[in-house]
Amino acid sequence: MAAKAKVTFLPSGRTIEVASGTTLYKAAVEAGVELNSVCGGKGKCGKCRVQVHGNYELDHIHPLTREELETGSFLACATRVRGEVRVFIPDTSTAGKGQILTTCKAACRRPDPPLRKVALTVPPPTLNDNLADLERVLRALGPSLAGDPHLELGTLQELPAVLRKRNFHMTASYMRCGSSSRLVRVEPGDTTAVNFGLAIDIGTTTVVVQLLNLRTGAVVRTAAAYNRQISCGEDVISRIDYASEGGLATLRKLVVETINMLVSDVCVNVPAQEVTSACIAGNTTMIHLFLGLDPSNIKLEPYIPVANNPPPLTARAAGLRIHPEAPVIIVPGRSGYVGGDITADVVASGMHKRKELALLIDVGTNGEVVLGNDQWLVGCSCSAGPAFEGGEVRFGMRAAEGAIERATVSDKLWLNYCTIGGTVARGICGSGLIDLISGLFVEGALDKAGRFRDLHTDSIRPGTEGKEFVVAPGSETANGKAIVLTEADIRNVIRTKAALYAAAAVLVNSMGQKMEDVQKVHICGGFGNYLNMDKAISIGLLPDLPRKRFDFMGNGALAGAAQCLLSRRSAAEASQVAARMTYMELSVNAAFMSEFTSSLFLPHTDEKLFPSVHPLVRSG
């Protein structure tokens, strides 16, 4: 057996003992210490830089250049523990205090939650009416239960004392699931005034937990955090790889821990034991990891999940620290890449109930698009790429403190920007990137292909990867180094926006519609909420439609999960939406490849598609 060595992480001071030879990255994951990584510890993304003191060894093939190594910071994934070490994790290698989208249009005036509580006055038994306790309670519940309900042995064990504590007055909590029912909880007396549930959005990057009062429909409290799985890779594919390489249990533990931490955050005045239902929306991979289901086949053609509609389960089985018998509803998904989060978006948008044609775009770590109305729905997913969340962009970062989130480019290419938290700049987040590229394009500094024009200005300079635009000089940044936007960065952003637009265009065309027929565009996802609509249209990310047709929904997955928790009808609609949505696989779709290629320009090859943009652009 390998010798053990102690690793101390700073500034948190957390320590862990690991086998000699373990990478610092793995040690950080095990210790639960936050450390950025896009690639999941494969030495590809360069995001896990740390400073190390003590007994360590660099891998022979270390992804950093000699020059970078001389600065004294190394990639944690290519540095191995040999003896006691102290590891300093700089701010730039953690997500920081993030802005996580928790706002959503939930609201439900007359809740009719799937988890029903009914106060019963059960007639006490006599020699002539000698039904057993359970059968007596079921008789009192009457036909509201579908057939004999399922119940856990533990609930049955509690029943006789519960019945007799308040002289056969009791409250039953139950839920119908499909053709049967489940008796969730029995309590003495009338507790119908208390019915709490959790709506949970498990995103690849962020997790949001919302405590709802299911009696009034009110939001009690909302809490959000980064998904602790981030340390195992930032996108869905690197998580699947991590799971396939023996990390499934770790990933499950990390997301359950994230949720449980948020549960204790929201359960301030409400004991977690009083939370007796939960509804979870997430993309298919996130749901797999949450349930400990092997996601490997989602990555491989033909992209098959273990389940799109996982069977009902309890909080106990799921590992959630609420009432152990609380039913946990998983919003059903449609495919490996159109998951329950999109179903929840659709339910929250209401597009599945309206006659008019609507488009729904969820811009998260992945991009998903749904088109349809009350008659039909068609959905697809595109690997939008992580550009809008800080990936594949040299100074890209998530919407956290120090991120440039707004920027205005003047006609002289002077720049006004503001950062999240008003601190010195640390990088550029998604909305900042769109503002910058839109501004540079409109002011003529970028051509249609996203290349810098030669404008003889100090702001555009040659860099290691072609030309680059200086967004913030070293004097304005946290570490004294200039923040720049490179042509490679712009190419990646254009690929991302092109994929999203092409996906929408393919859906519209394949259904024999035109983009201008779309009466409503619902924008969901953390990123969408901070978007400047005009600028997003000017780079061709969103279609050029009348602005009043756009609806920024905020966190649609959370809103949809909350609706399913509050309303039996919404929960039933979610099942119907997932069942009747036609899934279009774009990875093998020739029309998509063609649309994508046409979209790899600012705003598009076909300028007629963006009539409002052309007049704004200063000709080069």
Add this chain to the structure above:
Amino acid sequence: MAAKAKVTFLPSGRTIEVASGTTLYKAAVEAGVELNSVCGGKGKCGKCRVQVHGNYELDHIHPLTREELETGSFLACATRVRGEVRVFIPDTSTAGKGQILTTCKAACRRPDPPLRKVALTVPPPTLNDNLADLERVLRALGPSLAGDPHLELGTLQELPAVLRKRNFHMTASYMRCGSSSRLVRVEPGDTTAVNFGLAIDIGTTTVVVQLLNLRTGAVVRTAAAYNRQISCGEDVISRIDYASEGGLATLRKLVVETINMLVSDVCVNVPAQEVTSACIAGNTTMIHLFLGLDPSNIKLEPYIPVANNPPPLTARAAGLRIHPEAPVIIVPGRSGYVGGDITADVVASGMHKRKELALLIDVGTNGEVVLGNDQWLVGCSCSAGPAFEGGEVRFGMRAAEGAIERATVSDKLWLNYCTIGGTVARGICGSGLIDLISGLFVEGALDKAGRFRDLHTDSIRPGTEGKEFVVAPGSETANGKAIVLTEADIRNVIRTKAALYAAAAVLVNSMGQKMEDVQKVHICGGFGNYLNMDKAISIGLLPDLPRKRFDFMGNGALAGAAQCLLSRRSAAEASQVAARMTYMELSVNAAFMSEFTSSLFLPHTDEKLFPSVHPLVRSG
């Protein structure tokens, strides 16, 4: 905290540490050491005699006489540990090697078990047929499942690997329960040739486990043992008392241990993991204790169980060491004193499907009687008392080695007897008692009231409790002391047989029938099998009907449980039988009290009811 002291039990040598002040009886229960007790450690039955050496203390009120105490053996329930002690448990204080009834008419030529195994050839997924694994398997299973089935998360977690191990050939095990189904297990390839299940009879005294091949219907192996709960009291009432006084968890553990020991006995060539269903029949209290349900209210008027028809559960929840997801079917009961064992008896007898009027008598530790046909069923229970199982009879014992099980009384009151195992006599079991009393009555030594006539013979002598009959002189017994039958013993046997006969008579009368209308009498229960029919009729235990109408079923509860395991139709019939049986509560029934009083004679007050007996009796 009380000091701890070590107790060593001999001859087993088992030791346990208990708090000073603990009774030896409690220490034996905790240590799992076999020790007789009818009353459950209350100092009433005098069956837990032991010899003690070391540091102990007798309770001030010790139930034994000074004379008995001087022999050096004390009651374990009234002797407390003060320091290290050694406790010798004589043979006479253990059940010994018993005869447990495991024979039953099971047999099922064409099994159609509730637990179905289906081999599936699932079409592998393609881009055009991209259903998820679970939905794909459910589609292949088709409409044989009722709606979306329940399945455990663990089963779902296994599914992707199972599907792909044999190229999408797999076997699904599932069971319908009510309006829904449960997917129990998924395996690669075709395993339909292997389908094993357990039929289990949990009796108050004995537990029988039978392993069945559900494909062929064959019995693979049967094993039986005394219910380890015996050390906590021998009858249902003393078990309920023990449970009510904080002993529920202990009782549950003891019966689950008993079953699991027998499971490993029957699973010799079949791995216990391959046993994927079980069906359990037991009286209502035994089922409560097995499931950890508080039985207290069964003892109190109006005698209400927690559940007569417990919800479906898994082996994992039940604590059975077979496949953890194996469904455990509990044969439903009718009331606190007519349990699932009686339902199983009825199913095994087939009386619920025949036009002719039939009577079913289950003589176990309790007595239950059912009357009916294919149109109606009426059932009741009577506290028959433990006389036939050795309780309330001075030299009574269970049908174990050394028990007098057959006896013939000659006209000179000379006695021929034989013991179980052919050993020296240790006591008298139920069938021996009936033979003796019948013989003494027929030969004129007993009057109708069960009192000894003054016959001036050496065999009848005065004793401490009235006259007594010497069954075996000290020279023929294990401990050198004579085995006798007292008038008090005979009174207790008469009370027991009177209760059973009166119960049957009340059912027959209340339905407007006459005893001679009964076309079939099914006798179930361990005791019934060893019964001499003519002698049982001569004392008035069984009605005086043509002998060919009697059917000795053996262990009907086991047979019924096996049928429910082998046949979906039988399982459905069991539910119907329990639901449509009318329960008659005898404890408040005036007609029963009157019938009981009339039956407290040999064979009955009304000799016309026993026409075949009178000619045989030598007039006194």
